[in-house]
Amino acid sequence: MAINVTKSSMPRFEEYCEEIKSIWETTHLTNMGPIHNRLKEELKKRLKVENIELFVNGHLALYCALKALGLKGEIITTPFTFASTTNAIVQAGCVPVFCDVKPDYTIDESKIEALITDKTVAILGVHVYGNICEVDAIQKIADKHSLKVIYDAAHVFGVEYKGKGIADYGDISMLSFHATKVFHTIEGGGLCFKDGALAKKIAEQRNFGVCGEELTCFGTNAKMNEFQAAMGICNLRHxxxxxxxxxxxxxxxxxxxxxxxxxxxxxxxxxxxxxxxxxxxxxxxxxxxxxxxxxxxxxxxxxxxxxxxxxxxxxxxxxxxxxxxxxxxxxxxxxxxxxxxxxxxxxxxxxxxxxxxxxxx
Ligand SMILES: Cc1ncc(COP(=O)(O)O)c(C=O)c1O
The missing domain is CATH 3.90.1150.10 (Aspartate Aminotransferase, domain 1)
Incomplete structure (x- = not known):
């Protein structure tokens, strides 16, 4: 029998059916429905983070994070990551500046400062394979040079450092809930962030720039739907x-x-x-x-x-x-x-x- 590199976790069929049953009563399929809202609360507790917003996938979440922070310029990041990280930087209109990695595969914080120019606006570290970046050292560099810190935390769902959820470090951390990840919602993603004021900007980026009856920015469509959220509720239990x-x-x-x-x-x-x-x-x-x-x-x-x-x-x-x-x-x-x-x-x-x-x- 073949052994593949990964295999998606599946709840029992009946368990998933039970979870999606209510959708036939509410007919609320997407646009931040009740199952989405439940998952959001459960994830906030599980991940020990202050704020979280859910997305249709991790890639668009990262793209929306960069847009919500209003970044324009160079972003110091690493090339040892999935295509998504760099694509999001470029799609958001920024320029990736590649920093080397250490033997634990994460960004080498000792090489970051040499790459900072007057165009640098942020550091985007990637926590790789479950290993975490030197978050304290990176924050120090960012504070010294007034830079934002974003993490691609696609690989570190549930990892904790100093008793805090790893996604609580930096200005914004992106999680991927793709089918191949430790926790999944089929496709899916999340942004965790400390500054509650970012919630509105992130939500606008996720929903076409729509804010009530106003259009506040050129946003995209990256909302998590109810079937995805139901898969997440089931998977969290196990x-x-x-x-x-x-x-x-x-x-x-x-x-x-x-x-x-x-x-x-x-x-x-x-x-x-x-x-x-x-x-x-x-x-x-x-x-x-x-x-x-x-x-x-x-x-x-x-x-x-x-x-x-x-x-x-x-x-x-x-x-x-x-x-x-x-x-x-x-x-x-x-x-x-x-x-x-x-x-x-x-x-x-x-x-x-x-x-x-x-x-x-
Ligand atoms: C390091 C990394 N960043 C970003 C992504 C993109 O996440 P998603 O597939 O949820 O869009 C992935 C995984 O797919 C990843 O492994």
């Missing part, structure tokens, strides 16, 4: 047990791959509540014997489908028209050598063993 099963798979990989020469296992930050979202291994051919692509092909031949994530780098987008990777050698190296092994809720430990055996062979 999240703790799912996180526990992810943890078991993660620890099994650690235990069995720990001594394999040439494989660097996922870096773990001490003192954070983790979500075990991904299991990236860094493959060094000299010691391991195969390079990342060869390993991926060998696994695929055994029906095990790992993912080259993130490859290529977003800075390799043809639209840039030039090589944008030369100042980010770490990001380039990781994009060529990281392989994400299968990781999802209820991944059977026997399957982890099969994957490990295939790697060892």
């Amino acid at each position: 999240l703790d047990e799912e996180l526990e099963s992810r943890k078991q798979a993660f620890e099994r990989y650690n235990e069995k791959l720990g001594k394999v020469a040439g494989l660097t296992l996922p870096p773990i930050h001490e003192g954070i509540k983790q979500n075990y979202a991904y299991y990236p291994v860094l493959v060094a051919k000299e010691k391991f014997g195969l390079d990342r692509d060869e390993l991926a092909n060998k696994l695929a031949a055994q029906n095990i489908f790992a993912r080259k994530y993130f490859y290529p780098l977003v800075s390799e987008n043809k639209e840039f028209g030039k090589d944008m990777t030369e100042n980010t050698p770490n990001a380039k190296y990781y994009s060529r050598n990281v392989l994400c092994l299968p990781m999802y809720a209820h991944l059977p430990l026997e399957d982890v063993d099969r994957i490990v055996d295939a790697i060892l062979k």
